[in-house]
Amino acid sequence: MTLRLTNTLTRRTEVFQPLVPGEVSIYCCGVTVYDLCHLGHARSYIVWDVLRRYLIWQQYRVTFVQNFTDIDDKILRRAAAEGRSMEEVSESNIQAFREDMKALNILPPDQSPRATQCLDGIRSMIAELEAAGAAYSADGDVYFAVMGRPDYGKLSGRSLSEQQEGASGRLHSDEESRKRHPFDFALWKGVKPGEPSFPSPWGQGRPGWHIECSAMVRQELGTTIDIHLGGSDLIFPHHENEIAQSEAANGEPLARYWLHNGMVNVDGEKMSKSLGNFTTIRALLASGISAMTLRLFVLQAHYRKPLDFSRDALDAAATGWQGLNEALGLGLSTTFTAALGWANVAASAQPAPGHDVGLEPSREAFVGALDDDLNTSAALAVLFDLARPLRALARRLERGSEASGEDRALQGRWQLLTELSGVLGLELELSSSSPSETSAGPDPAQIQALISERLAARQEKRYPDADAIRDRLRSDGIELIDRPDGSTEWIHRPQSGGPPRG
Ligand SMILES: [Zn+2]
Known part of the structure; x- marks a missing residue:
């Protein structure tokens, strides 16, 4: 494997x-x-999820x-402003964050440390810095002394002398006047009236923002990661x-590779909470943009470049996703798999036995694209190529055509498409008419009972019984989707009999 990534620290693309x-x-x-996540966060966490x-x-x-x-x-x-405690605001936004990330199919972190739960690590790191002469306390605050670090600025390319010049003529707050250098920063902030505070060797107070990440990295992952x-704004x-x-x-060096994603622009301006032009993830999803459309929209741009957000661009992404979704549905829809003789495809979720050498170039192109500093748009192009004949097949079957031997041989292609889409976190999305929304439809409990009955029949290898249940549901307009994890979902199609469209 020769994954190459652009390292902000060295300004080079490195193996x-x-x-x-x-x-x-x-x-x-x-x-x-302190608030809900917006599209800028979605972009950042989607690209790192793909990495x-x-x-x-x-x-x-x-x-x-x-x-x-x-x-x-x-x-x-x-x-x-809301008359709530700091803990209440944090807790509700952490829950919302987790829901948003789950909705976008972003894998949860292995560890999610919180600043308030890492105070011991933070305090001991500050004490070490102070003992080493890298930090000093002043009036209950503790500051990091940047002048003691000749290489300060190596990531951003700024030099301390430039920064000193740049800072002259600035208005000085209380905090500024306590600093020895304008770019010294607070490691610990002395308590202010009415604010929550925590004990420390420097008195009551709370940690600065930067120190929490340094302490958490060391606590969770060690000295060098x-x-x-x-984001590039960090x-x-x-x-x-x-x-x-x-x-x-x-x-020791903190990290060997520093990766930064570009910002999201709306009308040429950076999207951020402070600018107020943000669209929250949940507002976007509630407006009918599907999570997979949003992922595809994000992945069409290179992660380091700015991403221009517009309704038109999202609509284009929705069309692209519809095509991929249609192809992904081919091997999961029980109607199609029955027509193609692709039984038990979903149950295995493993590449088809008998490796299809004709598909190797696609796999290699996909790997080559992501190895090239995560070129996700080139990787998507491979998926679109793989999907094309599968979409055409889905449409033919939908029109009632018989499957040919050549059609049946497309199973390996479908499996590769499913596998590679999963690397980008793209998974089949059921249509907007989800079971919960079709109130006028059939009784969900009854359908679930039939699904359980079918599962039991399959486990007991009574396949004709299982197929009879599937056919009975289909005649009622219920399409079954067998998921790779063994579960079965369903969608209701009132017009009856039509397999899923993307
Ligand atoms: Zn950080």
């Missing part, structure tokens, strides 16, 4: 080699939980850690400061 062969440690900066899925698919043991910042001025302001992820100062803290405390 990826993990520190320990076969294992990859990844830290991804998470959200400050993670790709490494797992390549047989790496991946450990993925992503934090929650649950102490912050913005959370405190939100709590005051393979890959550190985040390069300076956040990631620069993470490097300064961790490397001053540990005497």
Whole structure:
């Protein structure tokens, strides 16, 4: 495998080699939980989800850690405005975050540390920095001394002298006046009236933002990790400061590869909460944009480039996804698999026995695309090529054509499409007429009972009985979808008999 990734630290595209062969440690900066997530977060976490899925698919043991910042001025302001506690605001937004990520089919992190739960690690790292002369306390605050780090600025390409010039003439707050250098930053902030605080050797207070990531990386993954992820808006100062803290405390490099995703633009402006032009993930999904459409939209652009958001672009992505979805449904719809003689395809979810050498170029093109600094748009092109004959077949079968021997041989193609789509986190989406929405439809409990009966029949190898149940449901307009995990879902098609359209 020759995965190449663009490393912000070296400004080069480099061959990826993990520190320990076969294992990859990844830290991804998470959200400050004061509000719902917007499309910018969706973009970031979808592309890193693809990186993670790709490494797992390549047989790496991946450990993925992503934090929650649950102490912050913005959370405190939100709590005051809503008359809630900091914990209540954090907790509800953490729950919402998890729901949003699940809706987008983003794998949950292996560990999700929260700042309030890592205070011991944070305090001990600050104490180490102070003992090493890399930090100093002033009036209950503790600051990191950037002048002690000659390589400060190596990630962002800024130099300390430039920064000093840039800072002259700035208005000085209380905090600024306590600093020895304008770019020193708070590791610990002394308590302010009415704010939650925690004990420390420097008095009551709370940690600064940057230190939590340094402490969590060390706690969860060790002193040097393979890959550190985040949005390009975090390069300076956040990631620069993470490097300064961790490397001053540990005497070792923090991360070997620094990857940054581009921003999402709306009308040429960066989409972020502070600009107010954000569209929340749940608002987008509620507006009828499917999760897989959103994934495809995000993956059509290279992760490092800006992503231009518009309704037209989303509509185009929806059309693209419809085609892929139609092809993915071919091997899962019981109507089609019966017509094609593809029994038990879904149950195995493994590549078909008898490797189809004709498909090797597609597999290689897909791997080559993702190896090339995660060129997801080229990887998608491979999926579209694989899907084309499958879509055509689905349409022919839908019109009532008999399946030919050549059609039956497309099973390996469908399996490869399903496998590679899964690497991008793209999975069959049932149509919008989900069971819960078809209130006028058949009785769901009765259908579930028949599905259970069919499952039992299949387990007892009474296949004619199982098929009879399937056919009976189909004549009532109920289409069964056998999922690879062995579960069966259903959709209701009032016009009766028509297999699923994407
Ligand atoms: Zn961070």
